[in-house]
Amino acid sequence: MDELKILEQADTLARGYTAGTDNRRAFPDGKALAELLGFDEPLSNEGHPEAETLTMLDQLGSPATVASNGPNYYGYVFGACLPVAAGAERLALAWDQCASSADTSPAADAIERKAGQWVLEILGLPQESAVAFGTSATACGLSCLAAARAELLARQGWDFVQDGLMDAPEIKVVVSETAHVTIRKALQILGFGWARVIKAPVDAHGRIRPGRLPPLDASTILILQAGEVNTGEFDPFNEIMPLAKAAKAWVHIDGAFGLWARAAPALRALTDGVEAADSWTTDGHKWLNTPYDGAMAICRDADALARVMNSDAAYSSASASAQKT
Numbered sequence: 001m002d003e004l005k006i007l008e009q010a011d012t013l014a015r016g017y018t019a020g021t022d023n024r025r026a027f028p029d030g031k032a033l034a035e036l037l038g039f040d041e042p043l044s045n046e047g048h049p050e051a052e053t054l055t056m057l058d059q060l061g062s063p064a065t066v067a068s069n070g071p072n073y074y075g076y077v078f079g080a081c082l083p084v085a086a087g088a089e090r091l092a093l094a095w096d097q098c099a100s101s102a103d104t105s106p107a108a109d110a111i112e113r114k115a116g117q118w119v120l121e122i123l124g125l126p127q128e129s130a131v132a133f134g135t136s137a138t139a140c141g142l143s144c145l146a147a148a149r150a151e152l153l154a155r156q157g158w159d160f161v162q163d164g165l166m167d168a169p170e171i172k173v174v175v176s177e178t179a180h181v182t183i184r185k186a187l188q189i190l191g192f193g194w195a196r197v198i199k200a201p202v203d204a205h206g207r208i209r210p211g212r213l214p215p216l217d218a219s220t221i222l223i224l225q226a227g228e229v230n231t232g233e234f235d236p237f238n239e240i241m242p243l244a245k246a247a248k249a250w251v252h253i254d255g256a257f258g259l260w261a262r263a264a265p266a267l268r269a270l271t272d273g274v275e276a277a278d279s280w281t282t283d284g285h286k287w288l289n290t291p292y293d294g295a296m297a298i299c300r301d302a303d304a305l306a307r308v309m310n311s312d313a314a315y316s317s318a319s320a321s322a323q324k325t
């Protein structure tokens with residue numbers, strides 16, 4: 001089967017799936033779930049013919065998806081992706097770029113740079129910030145927190161990239177009692193240890209109480225939330241940010257969905273003060289209705305993020321391509 005034919009078949013199936021989401025229940029029924037057993041076949045040397053593989057995916061897989069891409073889904077903080085975004089994703093799949101630098105994809109590099117500028121403009125964040133596109137708020141939060149730690153260590157004369165963590169000065173982390181589980185995961189991966197992370201008490205709406213904020217200093221990463229996942233609430237940034245700035249703490253904002261309130265005049269006031277933070281994460285695949293997986297790591301000190309995330313190979317230098325463009 002030639003390549004275009006198989007892509008046409010996939011496109012027909014995808015269009016049929018999308019059209020069907022209007023009338024589908026959100027969670028698959030028992031029959032659809034039972035039929036997933038159809039995937040349980042032994043690994044074979046021959047495999048199935050290409051067209052049969054796509055048909056099988058559609059017949060067994062499509063009915064057992066959660067129809068989050070349709071009008072009957074009201075779960076969590078995400079929903080259907082916009083048709084133009086789905087179309088762009090189809091095109092990006094055809095391009096199949098290694099989008100790590102301008103050397104491997106000038107198009108991806110140019111588009112990301114422009115999109116990054118626009119994101120900063122829309123969100124009213126400092127124009128000098130780096131905007132890195134990643135798979136999720138989880139991964140982007142992890143990147144920002146890695147930059148935060150390295151930078152706070154650098155301010156104490158410790159080179160994290162060269163010397164790692166052994167014998168490094170201690171960095172404290174203060175999070176909301178209601179910090180999202182993925183912040184906890186990022187801290188865990190970074191080696192902070194949940195028991196050692198300091199929890200800031202919250203009110204009945206899940207907002208940090210400024211009056212009960214634990215002590216901050218220049219060795220502290222403070223993580224605030226623009227959009228608490230259970231209540232939708234925002235930490236009182238206007239009250240907390242001056243305290244954090246005076247202490248020279250690094251402030252990271254987890255705005256996975258809620259940071260986009262800045263683009264809505266009626267809601268923007270909820271985020272007043274976040275512009276003074278040092279780093280922010282937000283998702284495309286939630287309130288922006290882009291397809292999975294798309295998120296942004298935004299860091300005021302672009303070099304701080306680059307220092308901790310970039311590394312050069314003999315055949316490809318991230319620093320060189322950054323300079324070139």
Ligand SMILES: Cc1ncc(COP(=O)(O)O)c(C=O)c1O
Nearest residue numbers: 136137138180182227229256283
């Ligand atoms: C406040 C908050 N932070 C982080 C995340 C994690 O986002 P992602 O699924 O993109 O990793 C979520 C997801 O719902 C969230 O609501």
